[in-house]
Amino acid sequence: MIRLALAFFLLSGTAAWSDAGPVASDWFRGMDNQARLIAGHASRDGKTALYAGVDVSMPGGWKTYWRTPGDAGGVPPDFDWTGSDNLASAMVLYPAPHRIHDKAGDVVGYKNAVLFPVLVTPKDPSKPVTLQGKVQYGICKDICIPAEAELQLTIPPDVGTSAELTASLARVPDKAARSGIDPTLASWHLNDSAGKPKLILDIASSEPKTADAFVEGPGGIYVPLPKRSADQSGKAVFEVDLTDGVNIKDLKGKPLTVTMIDAKGQSETTIVLEK
Template sequence: MIRLAIAFLVLGTAVAWSDPGPVASDWYQGFNNKARLLAGTATRNGDPGLYAGVEVTMPEGWKTYWRSPGDAGGVPPEFDWQGSDNLASATVLFTAPHRMHDKAGDVVGYKNGVVFPVAVKPVDPSKPVMLHGKIAYGVCKDICIPAEAELQLVIPPDVGTSEELTNVLARVPVALPRPRIDPTLAGWRLDQNNGKPKLVLNVETAELATADTFVEAPGGVFVPLPKRVTDASGKAVFEVDLTDGVDIKDLKGKPLTVTMIDGKGQSETTITLE
């Protein structure tokens, strides 16, 4: 009888401490892509929280775009959470993108598939969140096709841990770079010699071969993609031509987001052209 009681105690403890697991919606099938929502408790920068993810998969060779699509243009994703219930806020994050060469020029985004993580804040954490999203994005191979998905997922208050979302969040650029892992902005300057202004960025990186940089302005103001011009003592040097489709007056005094990636990590920082 004592052994039986112990067995029931152990079993009851295992059930009480079992993780109910993450949740996911059905796939929404589109043309040459499909999308779904997933959700769970995940960890970012050591802090646990409630996260969802918009997962888009595409056939081999297809791509979709980052929030800033690049010089050749493209369709940045848009997210509408109206119609959700018990949702105070849903903040979309973006994993580190990649530069890709297109017939029309360079674009920035993701090949074959991507998960856009979403930080979810309930109005009442003790109740389920009914997450309803209308997602618009572009999928491209030889041509670009606008895509839309309407997705819905109920997230219980005791939703379990999502290792997948934790891994996705590890690829979101950080404001506080990890020493000797994430690339960092070692220095920058605005060069206005000969009346041809350019922004020069010195990116310190442990992976020179894979280092890349992107610059964004607020309000949808176009900023050309940085071009890598040289490498010097552990730094990749990039230049942004501020005469190429942009008026420098539209950028001065505004915060510019600099996103840096390489084969080991990613980070982002803000600079202001005075």
């Protein structure tokens, strides 16, 4: 059994006001990781907006988890911005993850480092936003360490642009896939020919050997990780065993989010299994 060691750490910082660039807290060095909060204007899909970012860095070989950690378990990140000032909303976005093989099985997440962009909407755009939040996430190598960070950063209304946040946003899966770059869901169907229902996903990709796919159910309903079943010209085929820890009746008529990645890009889409 993997032994868990609990690491609580405090991250706080208020950056100086500046109209020339982004702002950031100091790095805080926790147990086998360091973290900071950054903020600035950044662009996604040609639209510029105010973003913050939870920046986590780990030693080589360490990993942290996506919002759906995978079959082998893990700690998904949790973000709580209660107590912030002049904040109407804060929406966390997730860069495309990767499938990671470890001793317990396959997990989904990030190795070495990740920057989670946070779309920040001020109540009054003419005034500074003071972010205060509690962030919980897990890091793992030979042991798994759940960490809790208390974050604080004041963002002036004239904050500059952040190349780091723009780069991270470019790795967030979008429903509007870029033609010739991002993998897409070419087709899908249910196969019940052997009496064991499977969801079959045909992923169109310019780099099919590097393609992967993840499926999420609504409300935390468990869906097993897809398994690669075939490679075709310009396509990778995956199947999801809908008898493995899940009742297909719980999924029918509900939206399932399919996230696709390959060496060039990423995208996501929604499918609904017929009742």
